Amino acid sequence: MSNVEIGFAGLAVLLLLLAVRVPIAVALGSVSFVGIAMLTSWRAAWGVLSAVPFNFLGDWSLSAIPMFLLMGFVASRAGLTDGLYKAMRVVFGPVPGGLAVSSVGACALFAAASGSSVATSAAMARIAVPEMLRYRYDPGLACGVIASAGTLGSLIPPSILLVIYGIFAQASIGELFMAGFLPGLLSALMFAGMIVVRVKLRPSLAPPLDERPSREEMFAALSELWMLPVLVLGVLGGIFVGLFTPTEAGAVGAVLAVLLAMIRGTASWEGLRQAIVETAISSTAIFVIAIGAVLFMRFMAFSGVPDHLSAAMLSVTDSQILILLQVALVYLLLGMFIDSIGIMLLTLPIMLPLVGGADIDLVWFGIIVIKLLEIGLVTPPVGLNVYVIKSALGSEVSLTAIFRGVMWFIVADLITLGLLILFPQISLYLPSLM
Amino acid sequence: EEYAANIFFGPELTLTKYAYTEFAKRVADATNGAVSFKVYTGGVLIPPRASMEGIADGIAQVGYHAGTYTPDKIPRHNLISELSFVSTDYFVTALASTEISFVMPELEAEWKANGVVYGGGYSTLPYVLQCNTKLETLADVKGKRLRMPGAIWDRWATAMGAVSVNVPSSEIYTGLDRGTIDCGVNPAEGLKSRSFWDVANHVLDLPLGVYYSGFHWAYNPDFWGSLSVEQRKTLYEQMAWAIAKTGVEYTRETEAVIAQAKAEKGVTFVQPAPDLLAAHAAFVEQDSKALVELAKTKYGIDDAQKYIDKYMELVAKWEGLLKNVDKTDVDAIKALVMSEIYDKVDPATYGL
Amino acid sequence: MTTSQKALPRPFRAATRLVRRATDLSMVFAGIALVLMTVHVVADVTARVVFNSPIPGTLEIVAFYYMVAAIVFPAGYLERRDEHITVELFYMRLSPFGQRICYAFSGLLTAVFFSIFAYQSWLDALKATRTREMVMGAAQIEIWPARYVLPISFALLVLVAVLNVVRVVLRPHETPTNKDTTADVGEERTAG
Numbered sequence A: 001m002s003n004v005e006i007g008f009a010g011l012a013v014l015l016l017l018l019a020v021r022v023p024i025a026v027a028l029g030s031v032s033f034v035g036i037a038m039l040t041s042w043r044a045a046w047g048v049l050s051a052v053p054f055n056f057l058g059d060w061s062l063s064a065i066p067m068f069l070l071m072g073f074v075a076s077r078a079g080l081t082d083g084l085y086k087a088m089r090v091v092f093g094p095v096p097g098g099l100a101v102s103s104v105g106a107c108a109l110f111a112a113a114s115g116s117s118v119a120t121s122a123a124m125a126r127i128a129v130p131e132m133l134r135y136r137y138d139p140g141l142a143c144g145v146i147a148s149a150g151t152l153g154s155l156i157p158p159s160i161l162l163v164i165y166g167i168f169a170q171a172s173i174g175e176l177f178m179a180g181f182l183p184g185l186l187s188a189l190m191f192a193g194m195i196v197v198r199v200k201l202r203p204s205l206a207p208p209l210d211e212r213p214s215r216e217e218m219f220a221a222l223s224e225l226w227m228l229p230v231l232v233l234g235v236l237g238g239i240f241v242g243l244f245t246p247t248e249a250g251a252v253g254a255v256l257a258v259l260l261a262m263i264r265g266t267a268s269w270e271g272l273r274q275a276i277v278e279t280a281i282s283s284t285a286i287f288v289i290a291i292g293a294v295l296f297m298r299f300m301a302f303s304g305v306p307d308h309l310s311a312a313m314l315s316v317t318d319s320q321i322l323i324l325l326q327v328a329l330v331y332l333l334l335g336m337f338i339d340s341i342g343i344m345l346l347t348l349p350i351m352l353p354l355v356g357g358a359d360i361d362l363v364w365f366g367i368i369v370i371k372l373l374e375i376g377l378v379t380p381p382v383g384l385n386v387y388v389i390k391s392a393l394g395s396e397v398s399l400t401a402i403f404r405g406v407m408w409f410i411v412a413d414l415i416t417l418g419l420l421i422l423f424p425q426i427s428l429y430l431p432s433l434m
Numbered sequence B: 001e002e003y004a005a006n007i008f009f010g011p012e013l014t015l016t017k018y019a020y021t022e023f024a025k026r027v028a029d030a031t032n033g034a035v036s037f038k039v040y041t042g043g044v045l046i047p048p049r050a051s052m053e054g055i056a057d058g059i060a061q062v063g064y065h066a067g068t069y070t071p072d073k074i075p076r077h078n079l080i081s082e083l084s085f086v087s088t089d090y091f092v093t094a095l096a097s098t099e100i101s102f103v104m105p106e107l108e109a110e111w112k113a114n115g116v117v118y119g120g121g122y123s124t125l126p127y128v129l130q131c132n133t134k135l136e137t138l139a140d141v142k143g144k145r146l147r148m149p150g151a152i153w154d155r156w157a158t159a160m161g162a163v164s165v166n167v168p169s170s171e172i173y174t175g176l177d178r179g180t181i182d183c184g185v186n187p188a189e190g191l192k193s194r195s196f197w198d199v200a201n202h203v204l205d206l207p208l209g210v211y212y213s214g215f216h217w218a219y220n221p222d223f224w225g226s227l228s229v230e231q232r233k234t235l236y237e238q239m240a241w242a243i244a245k246t247g248v249e250y251t252r253e254t255e256a257v258i259a260q261a262k263a264e265k266g267v268t269f270v271q272p273a274p275d276l277l278a279a280h281a282a283f284v285e286q287d288s289k290a291l292v293e294l295a296k297t298k299y300g301i302d303d304a305q306k307y308i309d310k311y312m313e314l315v316a317k318w319e320g321l322l323k324n325v326d327k328t329d330v331d332a333i334k335a336l337v338m339s340e341i342y343d344k345v346d347p348a349t350y351g352l
Numbered sequence C: 001m002t003t004s005q006k007a008l009p010r011p012f013r014a015a016t017r018l019v020r021r022a023t024d025l026s027m028v029f030a031g032i033a034l035v036l037m038t039v040h041v042v043a044d045v046t047a048r049v050v051f052n053s054p055i056p057g058t059l060e061i062v063a064f065y066y067m068v069a070a071i072v073f074p075a076g077y078l079e080r081r082d083e084h085i086t087v088e089l090f091y092m093r094l095s096p097f098g099q100r101i102c103y104a105f106s107g108l109l110t111a112v113f114f115s116i117f118a119y120q121s122w123l124d125a126l127k128a129t130r131t132r133e134m135v136m137g138a139a140q141i142e143i144w145p146a147r148y149v150l151p152i153s154f155a156l157l158v159l160v161a162v163l164n165v166v167r168v169v170l171r172p173h174e175t176p177t178n179k180d181t182t183a184d185v186g187e188e189r190t191a192g
């Protein structure tokens, strides 16, 4: 077998293993291990296993993920989310899928502070999803909205992915940040619009919230209304004024959540213990998959599958739109299996010369790339953002239901992507003002 | 056959472009395709901290390694990299640090113990403070939050009364933007390559050392042993060329970045005030004196003086040799590197 | 769990109890790491913002100690509670017999893969101990002890996975579901 054939065979085996309910982490890891050994040597395969996991975990930036999960678990255990959602029931009662729409807004707000999509989803998962489920929202919709809107974390500045792209492509990070803003907003509007339209057509997805809460209930809700905003704004505000970094914000948020729970009188050792255990389980479930994913990236690198796909799909043409559509196809395919940073590292060295040749603006291209990578975060079978939601909710919702719920958001994303390709100005207008 | 070459910088950075992308092409040409490297960038094969082990394990056949990631594995080389403030000339530090690895048996033994065959070194251009606020005097520096790239710079910050803060490199940009940090310390090219000129408008025009720790190339021993003497000679030639070419282009590109920063991005280059200069000079003197003691406590090296002396000697040697060489003439520099370094490394026996 | 079923063999029950205690304990370590991580980061932020003197080495300790411990220690517990993220789409449509085959197969593969993992990380830990592996940041910190978290946790995971497979064989009429696989060995409380 040639290297590329081994690569594709590996993809097939991966799908097979996933189908028979092998844990995703184990499927990714074992296919990578054997695959790398076949492509290079057993020694190198063991070497990759030695080099990757410990060094991957030993990363300060990634500490934001367990910390934000902890914040979410503490907040939901202590009921900090109750008041706001009760109030939102009144305000958004008339809007179809109101809670889901407002969750998109909350994610966008969070994305404006956080630089990572996974961290954004991790923070919002426990805060928003259980509330939506409580009001009998369709589980697919409730989870899909946080998985998808979480991806705004990398489009709306700041964004770790945009920083990496900027360094790789030698494009201005400042311009990329400016450029990401409107597309991020557009994505959020698309999500919201899609929710409204879908719920209008099928009201059972999000039962209308017309039963009015009693006066006492309202009063009780009002007194607690401030809890969640204080938590979220405390975290976001601290980042905005430079008190702490987005990475540190998770820990600050967790402590703030505990303090608020004490004020609310719902703090208990038992509750805290449970939140910690849940956080540990969720983080581990996500990170073993992430380790599998970074091993898989190495397997793909050796196999040359990304190069092969790019070579097969990218015909040389002068048409910018044609090139971008081809690039989109490659990234959507790779995005099913490889995580976002991995794809960027694997493909940018191939893509960038092509893009330069067609005279495509690097900032515009960067935004399109990030949008595509964000879609990859929620496409099956390997979609890290979906796994984050799944791990934060445990057995409450099945993975399949989340992926199904996400499909509609992918449709919205594809429309957004089309607009971004057809109208470069959406990306380039703000940077042009700089 | 196609071999793997690994460097964790992006493909567009100077240290990648000539010493990896171009180097791979030239090696393939010179060996008629017998030795052909596929270059993997961005850490896609091996995580940065494990770069050296990855070469030993045969994940890649050649690769770059930032030596300060592994102080426990190459303590003597880390000691030498602590002499960062001694000379801040690319060619001098790249060549002195390359030569010392070949000529001191203890240093050669460090590479051998880690299962790699040392190929050659590199250097960055000088590090400078890039700040979102103007620093000029010692009082300005005092209490500022600086994001430092390593231990020497931490000591510098402490000596100046500044504060060294924990920020990973991917967050420097946002940190400068939001004001979590006041300055980062990077080579001037970072103004452009990492867009720092968007958020750091004031550069303190005071060279704060260079980074030359680890290697630009080391080879997997099995791979190295499988090459013919002629092929190894070709690699010597191409490494010598790449060291020269990288230096010439790196200098040229950095000058262009500085000019562009001043002209288009409104970045000011601030001359340090006399009190700051004096404090800096005092630090450099005091720090190099303390190094022997530091070597004992930090790296467990008892005979530090001999490595320090040798490095100083080689710095002086290369300063002399390079005095009358045109620093834009790649061929002239390459010839010097060959005659002074690689011609003395026997391709029939070295690394076997 | 129907009581009519034949009791599990004694050595199996003993092994299960042991593994249950070990995974509970590893969860305690993970929890401590999470708490320390939170407190340490907030203390560092506070020290920097209020006193302009951050705690040296925070970044390195968080990355190499707390992160590694918080993320890796729960591995065995994760396996015990069947909390790995899996794709259930096709599995759900299988017959109970088919499900048991899949369950046993994936348990075995998990055990094999993590054995390999545990072995390699054990070698890495020994090597790191020999060189007293350290990282160089603002402070210079030895990180080799953290390396041992990996082999210990992965070995525990392997034990749990093997016991789970044995259980499926011992109890052919029980459909494996995602719940605590050690819950019926005579101990009351679970850590979750």
Ligand code: NA
Residues within 6 Å of the ligand: A110, A111, A112, A113, A114, A115, A116, A152, A153, A154, A155, A156, A157, A158, A159
């Ligand atoms: Na963001």
Ligand code: NA
Residues within 6 Å of the ligand: A335, A336, A337, A338, A375, A376, A377, A378, A379, A380, A381, A382, A383, A384
């Ligand atoms: Na995907």
